Amino acid sequence: MYRYDDYDRAIVTARVAQFRDQTRRFLAGTLPADEFRPLRLQNGLYVEKNGPMLRIAVPYGVLSAQQLRKLAAVTRRYDRGVGHFTTRHNLQLNWVKIEEVPDILAELAEVDMHAIQTSGNDIRNIVTDHFAGVADDELADTRPWAELLRQWSTLHPEFAYLPKKFKIGITAAREDRAAIRVNDVGLELRQDANGATGFRVFVGGGLGRTPLVGQAIRDFLPWPHLVTYLEAVLRVYNRYGRRDNTTKARIKILVKSLGAVEFARQVEEEWSHLKDGPATLTQAEVDRVAAHFAPPAYENLPAEDLCYVGFLREDAAFARWAARSVHAHKVPGYAAVTLSLKGLRAAPGDATAEQLEAAADIAEHFSFNEVRVSHEQNLVLPHVPLRELYTVWHLAKAVRLASPVTGLVGDIIACPGGDFCELANARSLNVVAELQERFENLHLQHEIGELDINISGCMNACGHHHIGHIGILGVDKHGAEFYQVALGGRQGHGLAFGEVVGPAFAADEVGDAVERIVGVYLEHRLGHERFIDTFDRIGLAPFRSAAYQQTEQEKIYA
Amino acid sequence: MPKIIKERRVQDDAWKVVTLAAGETAASVRLPVGPLLVPLAVWRARRAELIAREYEHGEPLGVWLAPDEGPETLLDDLDDFTVVAVHFPKFADGRGYSTARLLRERYGYRSELRAFGDVGRDQIFYLNRVGFDSFMVGTGRDATDALAAFGEFPEVYQGAVDQPLPLFRRRA
Numbered sequence A: 001m002y003r004y005d006d007y008d009r010a011i012v013t014a015r016v017a018q019f020r021d022q023t024r025r026f027l028a029g030t031l032p033a034d035e036f037r038p039l040r041l042q043n044g045l046y047v048e049k050n051g052p053m054l055r056i057a058v059p060y061g062v063l064s065a066q067q068l069r070k071l072a073a074v075t076r077r078y079d080r081g082v083g084h085f086t087t088r089h090n091l092q093l094n095w096v097k098i099e100e101v102p103d104i105l106a107e108l109a110e111v112d113m114h115a116i117q118t119s120g121n122d123i124r125n126i127v128t129d130h131f132a133g134v135a136d137d138e139l140a141d142t143r144p145w146a147e148l149l150r151q152w153s154t155l156h157p158e159f160a161y162l163p164k165k166f167k168i169g170i171t172a173a174r175e176d177r178a179a180i181r182v183n184d185v186g187l188e189l190r191q192d193a194n195g196a197t198g199f200r201v202f203v204g205g206g207l208g209r210t211p212l213v214g215q216a217i218r219d220f221l222p223w224p225h226l227v228t229y230l231e232a233v234l235r236v237y238n239r240y241g242r243r244d245n246t247t248k249a250r251i252k253i254l255v256k257s258l259g260a261v262e263f264a265r266q267v268e269e270e271w272s273h274l275k276d277g278p279a280t281l282t283q284a285e286v287d288r289v290a291a292h293f294a295p296p297a298y299e300n301l302p303a304e305d306l307c308y309v310g311f312l313r314e315d316a317a318f319a320r321w322a323a324r325s326v327h328a329h330k331v332p333g334y335a336a337v338t339l340s341l342k343g344l345r346a347a348p349g350d351a352t353a354e355q356l357e358a359a360a361d362i363a364e365h366f367s368f369n370e371v372r373v374s375h376e377q378n379l380v381l382p383h384v385p386l387r388e389l390y391t392v393w394h395l396a397k398a399v400r401l402a403s404p405v406t407g408l409v410g411d412i413i414a415c416p417g418g419d420f421c422e423l424a425n426a427r428s429l430n431v432v433a434e435l436q437e438r439f440e441n442l443h444l445q446h447e448i449g450e451l452d453i454n455i456s457g458c459m460n461a462c463g464h465h466h467i468g469h470i471g472i473l474g475v476d477k478h479g480a481e482f483y484q485v486a487l488g489g490r491q492g493h494g495l496a497f498g499e500v501v502g503p504a505f506a507a508d509e510v511g512d513a514v515e516r517i518v519g520v521y522l523e524h525r526l527g528h529e530r531f532i533d534t535f536d537r538i539g540l541a542p543f544r545s546a547a548y549q550q551t552e553q554e555k556i557y558a
Numbered sequence B: 001m002p003k004i005i006k007e008r009r010v011q012d013d014a015w016k017v018v019t020l021a022a023g024e025t026a027a028s029v030r031l032p033v034g035p036l037l038v039p040l041a042v043w044r045a046r047r048a049e050l051i052a053r054e055y056e057h058g059e060p061l062g063v064w065l066a067p068d069e070g071p072e073t074l075l076d077d078l079d080d081f082t083v084v085a086v087h088f089p090k091f092a093d094g095r096g097y098s099t100a101r102l103l104r105e106r107y108g109y110r111s112e113l114r115a116f117g118d119v120g121r122d123q124i125f126y127l128n129r130v131g132f133d134s135f136m137v138g139t140g141r142d143a144t145d146a147l148a149a150f151g152e153f154p155e156v157y158q159g160a161v162d163q164p165l166p167l168f169r170r171r172a
Ligand code: SF4
Pocket: A415, A416, A417, A418, A421, A422, A423, A424, A425, A456, A457, A458, A459, A460, A461, A462, A463
């Protein structure tokens, strides 16, 4: 893990002092609310329905046990003891007081954490693969690159007032677990024929009102040029991105209107002046940062653990959990483990202070002190010896972190929606609760198999509804909550956006509709086909007709 | 006399900002005596006249750019200006930050580079980093209070105009 040195610490500490002063002036009335707004957003502080919300950065989703404990303490002391992990692996506190936020930031700074640029029209927290460094399908660990970019983007003087927010995602694995092509810039680490490292650069991806898949503007950018090239991209965007209409201000609209070829040409032209300048990365710096991510002191273990195999055979509940929660690791005898934040009757991504502390304890004893946050809003223990899995399961179960539903219906991704968010058209947590109840039966969930359900409370798509196998979007119809359902979206390298099944459903219809859609799948699937495979084979039509059946009948009888 | 921040002090300032009121054109707007910051359109329309003012009356030349007016428009004349100013109608419009870096880093502009408009205490640290060296804070903002901005951060990660080397090239 990256540890701050005196430089990093000085910068973050100064940011706390700066924000403390801004907050003081705001509360004293000398900094008007509309001027304070962009400033507080650049530090993750929103003012939402229930009051202020603070979004704490979890850079590239990596946390130490100590940091988790601090998050637990902060959640307990300044909030109501519950935090919410987002799809950009940050942590949101929904019940903070503005006057206490500087104190929260000061406490976070003690453990090398901050809330810098978790909102605002600036470069946001960089996302990457939650299995980075341990995945058996990765070319390289992306965390050093993410940290290099964290430092470059932190308090960047030229790009603090962009037309709109700017998101960067990095992946280096065969399976893209960071959804890089729905970021403003997606970086795919690759190697050229000589084994040199570089990046394929995608721009203009994004969800929201106009969902677009990022387009490649450079096939291979040698790593020393990563920062200068990104500066060129950002500069073209900062100068020419639209500022007249906030719904058209993302870089994707600029890329779309210029065309990827012309956009790339402008970037190359800008870059020709910056290339090989002082921002060119050095081997020494890459080595310095990479050293922080050196593998922990793994034991020499056999690839198979007999105790683990035995428990799998004897304990069906454990086996069911393991089937969903235990993931391949590049080191023999180890696994990465999902700690599910998708408990019954809990909002997806919500974690109590007790759960955070328990996760910290488990990580300390069984995962070299490290935890990851996934964009599916779960926690991940990146390095657990197979022989400890049974113990870890028991410990996780005791604090409700062991729902055996990862990747299944119960693993719903959802934004906080209308219960918390100012911008929402509809609630999302009511739909989560409804679906959890309908699919409460774990046998049924395992029978249904892999199925991503994503829910957003509005167009902004914080719940990534476009890339759910079943995507649900809250819409407003004459002041009532309605839900548009789309099918066939997916993340990963086969990234695709779902197709809308038809007219939106009322809040009390959406559960029935999803159940009928799942029913169509179960009826049509061949062998072990996943939902998404069946969808690809039979298309939208059978789902569409089934989804509305009941509703039509009801109309007849009404 | 109006105040500006320059050399990290609050100072009197003699420059007048010329703007085009409704109905006025670049060709017709009256140019008062004294040092003037003229809009780019006036500079273009009346370049000879402005240069003559400088030659014959010793009036220094200044021009100001709107957010969508890039520095490329001034390249041939950059050496003529005593002040180039960049207008920030709203501080959340960050185009002027790129304008400043380009002027300083690419086009070699060395004289005074001024930020004016909706800027103040909470923008000056970044503005200074990208190459502005004088600041006319917006109405209702306190120039003396804004001086504190220069010392806000003891270190920075990125290279920019104030410190061309990124931290990783300086890290001990
Ligand atoms: S998707 Fe909309 S409702 Fe949900 S959190 Fe984002 S802005 Fe709020």
